[in-house]
Amino acid sequence: MADERKDHLWKVQEADERMEDLVGTANPVGLDVGTSKVVSARKKGKGVDTTMELNAFIPVPYSRFTENILGQNDISYYREGDELIIYGTATERFANMFNTDIRRPMADGVLNPREKEAMGVLEAIIQGLLPRAKTQGEILAFSVPAMDGKSSELTYHEGTLRRYFESLGYKAVAINEGLAVIFSELEDENFTGIGISCGGGMCNVALAFLSIPSIMFSITKGGDTIDQSAGAVLNEHAFRVKVLKEEGLDLSKSPKDKFEKALHIYYEDLVQTLVDALRRNLSRAEKLPKSDRALTIVLSGGTAKPKGFKDLFERTLKARSLPIDISGVRMASDPQTATARGALIAAMYEK
Amino acid sequence: MTSRPPASDADGGGELERAIGSVSQSITDPVAKLRYLRRSLADGQAADRHVRAVPSVQLRRMLYRILSVAGLRHTIDLRSLGYAGRTEATSGRMLFLSRIAVAAAALCVGVGLVAVAYKTARPAARPVEASVPKPRSQSPAVAVAEPGPELPRTPGLAPSAVWLVENGAGFEQYSNGLRIDTSFAVPGPPRRYRVFEAGGGFGEAVYAEPAGILFHTTESDVWPLEASFNENLRDSSHRLLRYVSRNRLYHYLIDRFGRVYRVVEEGSKANHAGHSVWAADGRTYLNLNNAFFGVAFETRWDGGRALPITQAQLASGRTLTEYLRQRYGIAPDMCVTHGLTSVNPRTHRIGHHLDWARGFPFEAFGLPDQYRRTTPSVGAFGFGYDEEFLRVLDEPWPGVRAAEQDLAREAASRGTTVDQVRRERQDLYDRWLAEQVQDDEAERAGATTAARSGRTTTSGG
Numbered sequence: 001m002a003d004e005r006k007d008h009l010w011k012v013q014e015a016d017e018r019m020e021d022l023v024g025t026a027n028p029v030g031l032d033v034g035t036s037k038v039v040s041a042r043k044k045g046k047g048v049d050t051t052m053e054l055n056a057f058i059p060v061p062y063s064r065f066t067e068n069i070l071g072q073n074d075i076s077y078y079r080e081g082d083e084l085i086i087y088g089t090a091t092e093r094f095a096n097m098f099n100t101d102i103r104r105p106m107a108d109g110v111l112n113p114r115e116k117e118a119m120g121v122l123e124a125i126i127q128g129l130l131p132r133a134k135t136q137g138e139i140l141a142f143s144v145p146a147m148d149g150k151s152s153e154l155t156y157h158e159g160t161l162r163r164y165f166e167s168l169g170y171k172a173v174a175i176n177e178g179l180a181v182i183f184s185e186l187e188d189e190n191f192t193g194i195g196i197s198c199g200g201g202m203c204n205v206a207l208a209f210l211s212i213p214s215i216m217f218s219i220t221k222g223g224d225t226i227d228q229s230a231g232a233v234l235n236e237h238a239f240r241v242k243v244l245k246e247e248g249l250d251l252s253k254s255p256k257d258k259f260e261k262a263l264h265i266y267y268e269d270l271v272q273t274l275v276d277a278l279r280r281n282l283s284r285a286e287k288l289p290k291s292d293r294a295l296t297i298v299l300s301g302g303t304a305k306p307k308g309f310k311d312l313f314e315r316t317l318k319a320r321s322l323p324i325d326i327s328g329v330r331m332a333s334d335p336q337t338a339t340a341r342g343a344l345i346a347a348m349y350e351k
Numbered sequence: 352m353t354s355r356p357p358a359s360d361a362d363g364g365g366e367l368e369r370a371i372g373s374v375s376q377s378i379t380d381p382v383a384k385l386r387y388l389r390r391s392l393a394d395g396q397a398a399d400r401h402v403r404a405v406p407s408v409q410l411r412r413m414l415y416r417i418l419s420v421a422g423l424r425h426t427i428d429l430r431s432l433g434y435a436g437r438t439e440a441t442s443g444r445m446l447f448l449s450r451i452a453v454a455a456a457a458l459c460v461g462v463g464l465v466a467v468a469y470k471t472a473r474p475a476a477r478p479v480e481a482s483v484p485k486p487r488s489q490s491p492a493v494a495v496a497e498p499g500p501e502l503p504r505t506p507g508l509a510p511s512a513v514w515l516v517e518n519g520a521g522f523e524q525y526s527n528g529l530r531i532d533t534s535f536a537v538p539g540p541p542r543r544y545r546v547f548e549a550g551g552g553f554g555e556a557v558y559a560e561p562a563g564i565l566f567h568t569t570e571s572d573v574w575p576l577e578a579s580f581n582e583n584l585r586d587s588s589h590r591l592l593r594y595v596s597r598n599r600l601y602h603y604l605i606d607r608f609g610r611v612y613r614v615v616e617e618g619s620k621a622n623h624a625g626h627s628v629w630a631a632d633g634r635t636y637l638n639l640n641n642a643f644f645g646v647a648f649e650t651r652w653d654g655g656r657a658l659p660i661t662q663a664q665l666a667s668g669r670t671l672t673e674y675l676r677q678r679y680g681i682a683p684d685m686c687v688t689h690g691l692t693s694v695n696p697r698t699h700r701i702g703h704h705l706d707w708a709r710g711f712p713f714e715a716f717g718l719p720d721q722y723r724r725t726t727p728s729v730g731a732f733g734f735g736y737d738e739e740f741l742r743v744l745d746e747p748w749p750g751v752r753a754a755e756q757d758l759a760r761e762a763a764s765r766g767t768t769v770d771q772v773r774r775e776r777q778d779l780y781d782r783w784l785a786e787q788v789q790d791d792e793a794e795r796a797g798a799t800t801a802a803r804s805g806r807t808t809t810s811g812g
Binding site for chain 1 (some may be wrong): 381384386
């Protein structure tokens with residue numbers, strides 16, 4: 001007599017998941033296709049489930065022995081002619097082992113024209129994160145960068161990805177990366193403010209008023225630029241610099257060694273370039289939305305993760321005069337997944 | 352951080368933002384908020400041009416408020432996600448135009464068909480049914496079925512009784528305005544329950560007629576009640592209906608537009624109440640799935656500080672309650688909310704579910720204020736509550752306080768502690784619950800079929 005399906009329905013954590021399973025509704029997906037990482041976001045109950053994969057690969061010569069080793073160690077790879085293409089998270093380990101740099105299927109936010117394996121690798125990485133659509137026409141929103149003066153490259157990049165997603169059964173819509181950050185982080189501000197995504201290949205910026213984008217631009221500097229520049233002056237592989245950077249770089253403290261000194265210098269350069277570009281784009285905007293409230297800036301992306309990045313950005317911002325009021329700068333709740341979560345909101349909006 | 356002076360109200364910028372902000376502030380779902388903002392912007396674009404020409408700031412504000420519009424100084428593309436494929440706009444326009452053409456043609460055909468169908472196939476009215484009073488022995492609660500307070504008066508004539516005016520494929524229409532959509536109705540296990548009589552323990556009589564009504568909230572998605580969300584509102588209700596019907600969760604569901612759906616047939620049990628306790632007139636009911644109708648409002652309770660249902664839901668809830676009470680002779684004291692009855696038997700705490708633990712408009716339903724009635728689970732069975740309960744409600748409803756005072760008086764009169772009294776009463780609950788569970792299991796196993804058939808009170812009395 002005490003049957004109470006409701007106990008397991010509305011008022012428990014798993015309720016929404018069960019609901020989704022039971023009614024079999026389509027599950028929209030948000031995908032951040034970044035130069036450095038690919039991140040997927042799906043709704044799971046009341047929350048959002050995110051998964052990420054390194055967007056990198058390294059080819060090694062084919063041999064049956066190597067293939068067996070890769071298979072036994074559960075390493076993602078596929079065979080292409082006389083090479084084995086190792087991709088995803090394991091890439092860094094192998095780059096270290098072979099003392100070489102990792103390679104990227106994407107560069108400067110779009111498919112890397114210098115890599116013939118670009119789309120093949122990207123497809124393999126996406127397949128690992130994204131199952132085929134359960135029902136034809138499920139909505140998938142994927143991030144694309146703002147491309148100042150490079151619209152043909154963006155058109156090719158967006159079109160190639162869209163076709164691939166459609167082959168998996170999705171209806172794909174593209175969303176600007178900066179706007180996605182606004183969607184995920186500025187809900188309380190009615191999606192009004194500035195979203196900045198500092199990724200591996202570039203930094204994307206969007207200013208939106210009540211969710212409508214007014215300004216979108218990008219700079220082709222990002223985490224990879226920092227790694228490569230620091231690596232070049234230190235005579236080190238970029239991926240090793242990246243490892244050092246991710247091991248706990250603190251931009252609020254004085255650098256301890258030459259590595260940190262180089263990273264500080266290139267981080268400062270990146271932030272200066274970013275703030276200058278922000279000021280330039282705001283100044284030349286013909287029709288800025290008018291608001292009596294100052295705008296919030298949200299910083300996201302893996303490159304914004306080091307401690308002290310926000311303070312560095314704020315310091316640089318204070319030294320320049322912007323044509324709009326800024327109420328404050330804050331970090332995204334989870335900088336690495338902000339774009340994917342925003343894309344998910346866009347997908348749900350499109351549903 | 353920089354020194355530009357804020358935009359003045361004279362340009363309307365602040366007014367727009369405030370108008371939009373004040374409306375969208377109440378929307379907690381980011382997707383709903385996004386849809387609201389973007390559609391408001393589109394709808395308001397034309398109106399905004401005129402509103403901005405109004406010289407009075409106060410009047411402008413009022414207009415913005417009324418319209419909930421926001422104007423932009425530049426053309427907006429509602430589909431804009433910062434990047435859009437170039438071929439979509441044209442095909443989208445063509446699709447839109449073709450849809451309009453198809454819709455117009457379908458409308459013409461539809462109107463003609465409906466007119467013909469109505470003349471030729473109007474369902475015949477069936478005679479009085481709901482108004483026929485049932486014998487009082489059908490359910491234990493009928494014995495205490497006092498008339499209760501009158502329904503608060505609304506202007507206009509009211510029928511002398513509730514009767515079935517007509518029914519047809521998928522609907523029933525009643526004389527008090529109640530219209531029940533029956534297209535989702537499913538049968539469930541036949542209703543069967545026993546009650547605990549005052550001083551006598553688990554009664555022998557087995558009942559098949561409902562004794563009470565338990566009001567719920569569905570705690571499902573709630574979309575803004577605005578025309579631009581019509582699709583979301585309809586989709587949400589339909590998904591909910593399919594789910595509650597498949598799982599036989601309530602007898603009735605009232606959607607946001609006040610439409611009343613029968614989910615589980617009235618003669619069946621629904622899985623709506625779980626572990627729950629209610630008592631009236633010396634009879635105690637444990638686990639109310641069988642004895643009570645489950646009536647759910649499609650909404651989120653959200654603490655009950657504001658009435659979480661629409662005017663249409665309130666009106667339909669009243670007519671449905673009136674119909675059920677009249678048809679089954681349900682006493683006003685037996686109409687209560689899930690939050691007031693829900694318990695956790697393991698922890699001996701009340702408020703396992705809290706829907707309508709505050710804020711149900713009993714008076715508007717012509718019912719006594721059950722929040723003031725001594726709470727049976729506390730008074731009779733010594734249940735307590737925890738921090739989470741207080742976090743939601745701040746303080747228990749008055750009936751809990753009244754029950755606690757009873758426990759304190761009992762403890763004082765016996766020279767023992769309140770905790771001791773609570774423990775004894777919790778033990779009593781555990782024993783009674785075990786008896787009931789045993790009876791349920793025996794019923795399921797079919798062991799008592801023969802004996803039960805002799806005891807069950809059927810609708811014939």
